[in-house]
Amino acid sequence: MFTLNRNGLVHSNKMAHISAAINYRRPHVFILSESKTNTKTAKSLPNNEYTILEEEGVPMTNHHLYKWGVVMGIRKDIQNVQRLTNVDAALKGQVIAVDLALQTTNGMAYTHRVFGVYAPWDPGTDDTKEFWPALMKLVQNMPTSWSLGGDLNATTTAAERASGGSDARDKFNAFLDAVDGHDLWSGRPDRSRYYDWTSSGQDVDKNGGSIIDRFVTSRETLLDSEIYATCGGKDFVPHTNHRVVVASVIHCPPNGGRTLFVEKPVMFSKMRLKYPAKLESHRHESFCKLVDAHVNSEGLHDICVNDDETFIKLYTEFGKAMISAAEEATGG
Missing domain, CATH: 1.20.58 (Methane Monooxygenase Hydroxylase; Chain G, domain 1)
Structure with a gap:
């Protein structure tokens, strides 16, 4: 999976770079957050290989501009069962939820729900305070495994952010506990805002950035996971201060076998060694x-x-x- 906060989709040059990064990585699912538009963008993305789902931005109060907005792409070799349409109004413009049918090596299939999310950076205002409770309720109703990714605008430890963000951190940690979710960055105990930042600040060279673009997945059936922030090259996208984040999750199918879309062997890996401070x-x-x-x-x-x-x-x-x-x- 692949996620990126685009910080708007106005520049055609940016869209070309995003498409190039997607074509280079060829993820099974990509999630693009903060489109800031109500205009469809599928025609500018690699729609020949992906089914594109869009949650349009929401009009800003007393302004002609739009805020939020999420785009999700699902590779066409994965069956898209359904997109959830009856989501809470508090998630409008910020969440896409879709059920995928993942085939297994024993000829069966199981449902795995994927959420594309753009969480508010200020989850305590009148407009945003219902976001995390509504998302929590939506995920808790899941009868099967799930994965959630995007710009969650939250950190879990001080190592992920220089200062601030305590309100979002508390709400995100409460969400993880309530849904029994595994935050993939927590599998990197040596992560640091200096090297693994996903969003840079103005003084990134001095204080690092923030690790706020994340993937979370259901813990009960999880076998293995991996996550990292890319470092430029073919993943570079201009006009955004976010980096592309790539993640892999491997779940145990409820009906046996292995998921056909796993492109690497299942590894029951130990926790990585922590380099001494x-x-x-x-x-x-x-x-x-x-x-x-x-x-x-x-x-x-x-x-x-x-x-x-x-x-x-x-x-x-x-x-x-x-x-x-x-x-x-x-x-x-």
């Missing part, structure tokens, strides 16, 4: 001592590498020493 520099010395102890106990110094077999043996044993020492020294 400056205050934990003693862990580096512990790591070295643990590796030396393993090397001595297994007699690796005595192995003479003179053929493929001895090389593989030494390589394997030394790899085990490195991994076990890292896990013990860093608490991974």
Whole structure:
């Protein structure tokens, strides 16, 4: 999956870059938030490969401009079952919900609901205070697995934002608890607003940005997930201070088999090792001592590498020493 806050869809140059990024990544689902328009944009996106769904922007009070707006694209090799149309008025212009039929390797299929979301940055005003409760209710009514992505305008820890945003953070964390949702960024314990920011501020070089573009998925059937913010190149889109965020989720189908659209093997991966902070520099010395102890106990110094077999043996044993020492020294 792929999400990007476009910060408006006025510039034709921006649309060309967005389409190029989508064609380069070829995600199963892409979510574009903050269109700021009531004009259809499907014709400017790669609609030959994607079914495009749009939630138009909402007119601003006492102004001719529009706010919010969400666009979702679903690759045409995935069956689109239905789009939910009876969503709460509080989600108008900010949420697209669609049920997808995901085929499995045993010839069956199951329903997975995908939400494209643009959350308000100020969720405590009269116009926005009902957003998170309404979205919570919509997700809680799900009988099957689900995924939700977009600019959620919320962070979960101080490491994701330099300051502010406490109201949105509280509401987002309450949402996660209520729906038993897994925030994919939480699977990156070493994430930082300096390197993983999805929205940059004016002083991004000094204080970093904010990690507010997110993916969340149902926890009960989740097998594995991955998320990262891209770094320019073919993913660069001008006239926005957001970066493209790419995510993968793998769920266990309720009727057995594996989802056919999974393009990488299922991995029951351990949590990534956390590189020690400056205050934990003693862990580096512990790591070295643990590796030396393993090397001595297994007699690796005595192995003479003179053929493929001895090389593989030494390589394997030394790899085990490195991994076990890292896990013990860093608490991974």
